[in-house]
Amino acid sequence: MNPYQRIIKDGVVIQEGQMDTPTKFKQLTDGVDLKGKLVLDIGCNLGMMCHLAKEAGALYAKGIDINRDYIKEAREVFPTIEFECTKFIAGNFDIIIASAMLHYINDLDKFFKQLARCGKKVLCDVWLNDSPDNIFLLTHRDIYIPSRSAFLHIVGKHFKKIKEKGLALTPDGSKRYIFHLSKPKSTRPEAVLIYGDGLTGKTTLAMTYFGYQFLGTDGISTNWRFENKENLESIAWFTKIVRGQIYQEYIDYHLKWFDGWIKNVKNLDIVIEGYDLVYEDLRGEIIKRLIDWDVKEIKLEVGYNSPLPIQRSGA
Numbered sequence: 001m002n003p004y005q006r007i008i009k010d011g012v013v014i015q016e017g018q019m020d021t022p023t024k025f026k027q028l029t030d031g032v033d034l035k036g037k038l039v040l041d042i043g044c045n046l047g048m049m050c051h052l053a054k055e056a057g058a059l060y061a062k063g064i065d066i067n068r069d070y071i072k073e074a075r076e077v078f079p080t081i082e083f084e085c086t087k088f089i090a091g092n093f094d095i096i097i098a099s100a101m102l103h104y105i106n107d108l109d110k111f112f113k114q115l116a117r118c119g120k121k122v123l124c125d126v127w128l129n130d131s132p133d134n135i136f137l138l139t140h141r142d143i144y145i146p147s148r149s150a151f152l153h154i155v156g157k158h159f160k161k162i163k164e165k166g167l168a169l170t171p172d173g174s175k176r177y178i179f180h181l182s183k184p185k186s187t188r189p190e191a192v193l194i195y196g197d198g199l200t201g202k203t204t205l206a207m208t209y210f211g212y213q214f215l216g217t218d219g220i221s222t223n224w225r226f227e228n229k230e231n232l233e234s235i236a237w238f239t240k241i242v243r244g245q246i247y248q249e250y251i252d253y254h255l256k257w258f259d260g261w262i263k264n265v266k267n268l269d270i271v272i273e274g275y276d277l278v279y280e281d282l283r284g285e286i287i288k289r290l291i292d293w294d295v296k297e298i299k300l301e302v303g304y305n306s307p308l309p310i311q312r313s314g315a
Contacts, residue, residue, distance in 0.1 A: 021049065038093045044065050051081065100123065128174065160184075202275070212271040220258075
């Protein structure tokens with residue numbers, strides 16, 4: 001096991017870690033009622049804080065981490081808690097814990113914007129430098145950390161209430177400060193629908209939306225044809241397609257697949273592209289399901305980023 005967190009389960013110390021996790025958890029959650037709350041722990045390591053949240057009365061606790069080994073071990077230690085290996089923060093939570101991980105984030109502004117979308121209250125500890133200026137400084141660990149003014153500027157863009165709670169417990173004695181952020185200035189995520197005829201550059205344009213979660217409907221169509229490959233050899237069945245008699249079945253297949261995908265991207269910016277979105281029935285049903293997103297539709301009629309057709313004059 002990773003020796004960072006001190007792990008205690010059923011009153012038994014399973015691991016003596018570098019961090020006294022129960023004490024750190026008490027610091028982070030001081031004055032916060034967890035009973036009946038939905039909790040997310042970002043950078044959960046082996047999941048001890050999720051376990052402590054459940055012990056404190058949380059209705060639900062989930063831990064995420066980008067390290068697959070940590071997630072595997074967390075599931076073994078706490079099998080009744082949900083853990084996921086991901087870097088994406090999605091869903092709706094009452095409380096989000098971000099402990100001992102902010103100095104690994106390259107874009108704090110984007111990070112706290114996403115937290116404001118997904119959480120009502122954020123409990124975090126942040127490593128701050130001593131500069132009086134609104135700047136980031138490079139540390140001896142080759143990590144850029146903000147000054148207090150730089151940090152407050154960033155979080156103030158996304159949360160109305162910022163409360164400093166004092167110094168946090170750390171394994172190395174570095175100055176990390178606990179903040180409780182609440183009353184998010186939430187911004188709605190964006191959903192971009194890109195569609196049009198073949199060879200118009202839909203995928204090329206979709207790939208320019210860096211950081212957006214991507215869904216290509218062409219892949220769903222391919223799966224549908226594969227599942228019906230035996231039927232496709234039937235002239236009678238193919239005739240039904242030509243006559244539009246299989247149309248609703250085709251649309252329903254897309255929507256079932258889409259419904260499963262959309263559950264995992266709540267509060268994330270998304271881009272959906274493909275030829276099938278030219279069908280107004282399908283596109284309309286998808287838009288109905290995007291009630292929590294600001295929807296932008298892009299219909300391509302000529303190749304994206306390619307020369308326009310030559311206009312020829314009469315002979």
